[in-house]
Amino acid sequence: MTRQLSTTERTTIRRGSDRARTERSDLHAALDTGLICHLGLLVDGAPRVLPTGYGRSGDTLYVHGSTGARSLREAAEGVEVCVTVTHLDGIVYARSLFHHSVNFRSAMIHGRARNVVDDDEKLQALRVITEQLAPGSWDHARQPNKRELAATAVLAVDLAEAAVKVRSGGPNDDAEDVEAGEAWAGVLPLRMHWGAPESAPDLPAGFEVPRHVGERQYQR
């Protein structure tokens, strides 16, 4: 069995750095394969962390929510936010409890939120947010009308300041624990998979599951 050595890399990305192109592609990969993000912002001076949908268009990250949500109203005023997307890939069992760890990929974006008010940009943002969670839905479901657009808050965050962190591979045990040979060590991989689609009971009889939904359960 061949195994890569365990690695933990943290890459802080700022525009114009020498390694900018590679780092950008790592960042985009971590973002583009996620489903939800955790949005951090201040409400009454205290941090709040909200799970929410997001999408990426070029070097702009979009998150959305109801205009009725106070947290998003606060963020719309241009406050600093942090958006983190995390993939948990497995549990790392080491010979010592101290070296137990997890394999993961995470992207962390810092920036000042910009409230998206232009209807064209808002539609483009909603398209990438939709395609992130439900690829194919944008061309299948009914488009937002004016009332729905107005009821949806969209925030934009520039990807200028971002960090990518990745841990992969097996445990980093101390030599004496490896020699002692008393505990098991290795990795238990964690994977997500889609179940079979559950059609709404009020669909017309015989309404088939569309391919963009039905085939998802066979994708990685």
Added chain:
Amino acid sequence: MTRQLSTTERTTIRRGSDRARTERSDLHAALDTGLICHLGLLVDGAPRVLPTGYGRSGDTLYVHGSTGARSLREAAEGVEVCVTVTHLDGIVYARSLFHHSVNFRSAMIHGRARNVVDDDEKLQALRVITEQLAPGSWDHARQPNKRELAATAVLAVDLAEAAVKVRSGGPNDDAEDVEAGEAWAGVLPLRMHWGAPESAPDLPAGFEVPRHVGERQYQR
């Protein structure tokens, strides 16, 4: 096919409320079935959201990290933190893009972080954090020594102020979209599963995968 109606419930929990017992059990269930949390705190006045391990002991939540991590040093000074645990259960496809949603369960804890300095409490905290990610490891792997304990920062947050939010069931489409019958609607469930354990290549020959690891792939 029978389906429950879609529901979104948000429950804010404070000690002493009438529904305290039920709400507590919902909160504990959301926390106890998670693997990692997202810890929000302020660094230089800006929010930061960090994925990290956690565990619960009674009405105390523990998170841990390296004492070298600046974010945790800041939190150890008693600042306000927010800890969010999110389970993504599925994608809700509606006839309209506006009503697309996700099924999820989330717990959000607010509080002032307390730095755990007592060795007995720190060991108990590390035990629950370990058992959250790797049940069975506490009794299998080598216990932390004094140096390792000193190198591990543990923060405690009281569960006094917490909110649980759950969305389940199918889409909430507008009546006219249901009548139009033009788009599919339903839920695509999302599940996590464990892969087969990958033993470290430097284990003694024939070292068997222990039951607490090997049987995990057959658990839900």
